[in-house]
Amino acid sequence: MLRSCTAGLRSLWALCGRREGAPRLSTDLPPAPRLFSTEKVIHKDWSLPNPSWSKDFKLLFDQFMKKCEDGSWERLPSYKHRSTQKSEDFKTYFLEPKLVKEERVSQVQLFTRGFEDGLGFEYVIFSNNDEKRTVCLFQGGPYLQGIPGFLHGGAMATMIDTALGSCAAIPGGIVMTANLNINFKRPVPICSVVVINSQLDKLEGRKLFLSCNVRSVDEKTLYSEATGLFIKLDPEKSLT
Numbered sequence: 001m002l003r004s005c006t007a008g009l010r011s012l013w014a015l016c017g018r019r020e021g022a023p024r025l026s027t028d029l030p031p032a033p034r035l036f037s038t039e040k041v042i043h044k045d046w047s048l049p050n051p052s053w054s055k056d057f058k059l060l061f062d063q064f065m066k067k068c069e070d071g072s073w074e075r076l077p078s079y080k081h082r083s084t085q086k087s088e089d090f091k092t093y094f095l096e097p098k099l100v101k102e103e104r105v106s107q108v109q110l111f112t113r114g115f116e117d118g119l120g121f122e123y124v125i126f127s128n129n130d131e132k133r134t135v136c137l138f139q140g141g142p143y144l145q146g147i148p149g150f151l152h153g154g155a156m157a158t159m160i161d162t163a164l165g166s167c168a169a170i171p172g173g174i175v176m177t178a179n180l181n182i183n184f185k186r187p188v189p190i191c192s193v194v195v196i197n198s199q200l201d202k203l204e205g206r207k208l209f210l211s212c213n214v215r216s217v218d219e220k221t222l223y224s225e226a227t228g229l230f231i232k233l234d235p236e237k238s239l240t
């Protein structure tokens with residue numbers, strides 16, 4: 001199985017919604033000053049197929065791309081370094097610049113996109129905003145091994161968090177994970193493709209309650225089930 005894997009990284013953040021008296025809505029905020037160098041930015045979208053993707057992965061990807069044609073679904077792009085308005089807002093309103101040492105700034109990148117093609121997290125997320133759900137197609141590469149032959153539970157948790165987070169972002173605002181509960185039901189073989197179906201179950205003020213399941217492509221195996229609580233950040237509250 002390892003050999004069949006070619007050796008070769010949003011979503012959360014819809015823009016800050018306006019609350020009564022709250023000054024923040026990205027569209028009417030002044031341009032955020034840049035805290036991070038963008039000189040070395042590579043604008044590659046990592047959620048597109050590469051040679052490490054299995055046949056199953058490409059087939060499913062094509063099926064979802066077809067669903068995007070009528071506008072009901074959209075593919076969420078994914079970047080290693082790229083600054084988006086949402087990430088600039090986050091840095092401006094929630095991040096203390098001094099927390100990140102200057103010499104480290106040029107090294108920052110999205111955790112899930114830090115591996116070479118096929119070795120780590122290969123994934124793409126499709127979002128259905130009307131139905132408030134997302135589907136994440138995920139192929140975990142050989143560098144994500146835990147028990148021999150199987151995906152590390154922490155790697156699965158990372159993808160579940162990412163998938164749920166992308167769904168929590170649908171109503172708008174910058175959200176963070178406050179609670180994540182996962183039931184691991186079956187181990188996930190390394191390099192296999194799994195489908196993470198996430199949905200927004202309840203919205204209560206700044207609290208977003210979500211759930212998801214992780215299944216095999218043929219839907220016969222239920223690998224994991226999870227629930228998550230995400231909190232929409234209050235621009236008037238410091239994170240530190």
Ligand SMILES: CCCCC/C=C\C/C=C\C/C=C\C/C=C\CCCC(=O)SCCNC(=O)CCNC(=O)[C@H](O)C(C)(C)COP(=O)(O)OP(=O)(O)OC[C@H]1O[C@@H](n2cnc3c(N)ncnc32)[C@H](O)[C@@H]1OP(=O)(O)O
Pocket residue numbers: 010011012013084086087088090110161162165174175176177178179205206207229231232233234237239
């Ligand atoms: C991470 C955001 C970055 C944004 C960047 C933008 C763009 C980037 C672009 C692309 C990125 C793409 C993909 C990223 C994919 C995945 C990212 C994974 C997500 C994470 O990796 S994220 C890191 C882990 N995450 C934390 O590091 C959170 C630490 N934490 C805190 O920073 C605070 O805890 C916070 C802010 C969560 C809340 O703080 P707060 O002060 O705003 O809110 P407060 O405490 O008042 O709670 C309000 C109401 O929620 C209830 N409540 C709170 N927590 C609860 C709990 N655990 N259980 C039950 N109820 C809870 C209260 O009881 C109250 O309820 P009520 O209103 O009913 O009284």
